[in-house]
Amino acid sequence: MSGAGRVRGEAGPLRPGGRWRLDLGLWAANGALVAYIVISLVPLAWLLITSFKYQVDMFARPPRLLFTPTLDHYVTVLGKSNFPSYVKNSLLAGGLATGASLVIGSLCAYGIARFDFRGRGAILLWVLVVRLIPPLALIIPFYMMLRSLGLYDTVLGLGIVYLSLNLPLTVWLMTTYFAEVPVAVEEAAMVDGCSRIGALWRVVLPLTAPGLVATSVITLIFSWNEFPFALMLTAGEAKTAPVSITEWLVERGLLWGELSASGTLIILPVLIFAAFVQRHLVRGLTIGAVKS
Numbered sequence: 001m002s003g004a005g006r007v008r009g010e011a012g013p014l015r016p017g018g019r020w021r022l023d024l025g026l027w028a029a030n031g032a033l034v035a036y037i038v039i040s041l042v043p044l045a046w047l048l049i050t051s052f053k054y055q056v057d058m059f060a061r062p063p064r065l066l067f068t069p070t071l072d073h074y075v076t077v078l079g080k081s082n083f084p085s086y087v088k089n090s091l092l093a094g095g096l097a098t099g100a101s102l103v104i105g106s107l108c109a110y111g112i113a114r115f116d117f118r119g120r121g122a123i124l125l126w127v128l129v130v131r132l133i134p135p136l137a138l139i140i141p142f143y144m145m146l147r148s149l150g151l152y153d154t155v156l157g158l159g160i161v162y163l164s165l166n167l168p169l170t171v172w173l174m175t176t177y178f179a180e181v182p183v184a185v186e187e188a189a190m191v192d193g194c195s196r197i198g199a200l201w202r203v204v205l206p207l208t209a210p211g212l213v214a215t216s217v218i219t220l221i222f223s224w225n226e227f228p229f230a231l232m233l234t235a236g237e238a239k240t241a242p243v244s245i246t247e248w249l250v251e252r253g254l255l256w257g258e259l260s261a262s263g264t265l266i267i268l269p270v271l272i273f274a275a276f277v278q279r280h281l282v283r284g285l286t287i288g289a290v291k292s
Helices: 003-011 016-050 072-079 083-114 120-131 136-149 155-179 183-191 196-207 209-225 228-232 241-248 256-276 278-285
Strands: none
Touching: 016 256, 072 083, 072 256, 083 120, 083 155, 083 196, 083 209, 083 241, 083 256, 120 155, 136 155, 136 228, 155 209, 155 228, 183 196, 196 209, 209 241, 209 256, 228 241, 241 256, 256 278
16 A cells, blocks of 8 residues: 555544534534624614614614614714714824824834844833733823823823823734744845845835734724723813713713714724725734744
C-alpha cells in the first residue's frame, strides 16, 4: 500500500456518531447566533416603531402591530428643538477625539511594537489598566481641570476628555496591528531610501489600513455614545446628542415619542458609518486572529 493510501486508511471516514455530534454543534451554534441577533435587534425595532406612533398607540394593550404612522415626533425633534446642534457637537467632539487618538496612538503603538526597550510590557499593561478605570472616578478631576483651563462646556474640552478616554484603547489595538507587519518589509523600504517615518507612512500604515478603520470605528462609537462625561462637563453650549434625551423628561412626564425619535436619530450615523466601512472593519478585527 502506498504512503498516501496508508494516510487515508489511518484517517478513516467520519463515523456516523461523530457526524451527528458535528451537526448538533453547528445547529446549536447557529441557534445561539440567531437568538443573539433577535435579542439585539428587538429593542431597536421597538424603538423605531414607537417613534412613528401616536401617544394612544404607544400604550395600547395589547400592543398594536397595525397603526397609523406619524412624523410629528421627528418634526418636533428636528425642527422645534436644539437637537441638530447637539448632533453637530457630538460629531465635532467625536471626530476630534478619533482623529487625534489615531495620530497619537499610532505613533505610540508603533514605538512599542517596533522598539525593544526596558519596561515595554509594563507600559502596555498600564495602558490597559488606565482604560479600565471607572468613569465616575475621573469626572471630578476632569471637571476641575476644564474649569481651570476655561474649557468647561466647550466642544474642545469634551474632545480632549474623549481623547484621553480612547487613547489607551487605540494604543493597545494598534500595537497588535503593527506587530503583525513583518519587519523585513520596513527594512526593504529603508534600503530603497525611505526614512523610518517614510516607511511608516508609505508601507506600514497602508498595510494596517483595516486595523486603522476598525480602531477609528470603535473610537467614534465610544465617543458618540458617551453619556456621563458629556452630562457632567457640559451645561448647554457643548451638549451632545445622547445628553439631549434628558430634555424630553418634562413636568407632565416622559415624552416617549420624541425620546424614541431622538434615539433613532442618534443610532443612525453610527450605523451608516459602519455600513460604509464594514469590509475593512471585519478585516481589521480579525487581524492576528489566525497565525500564518
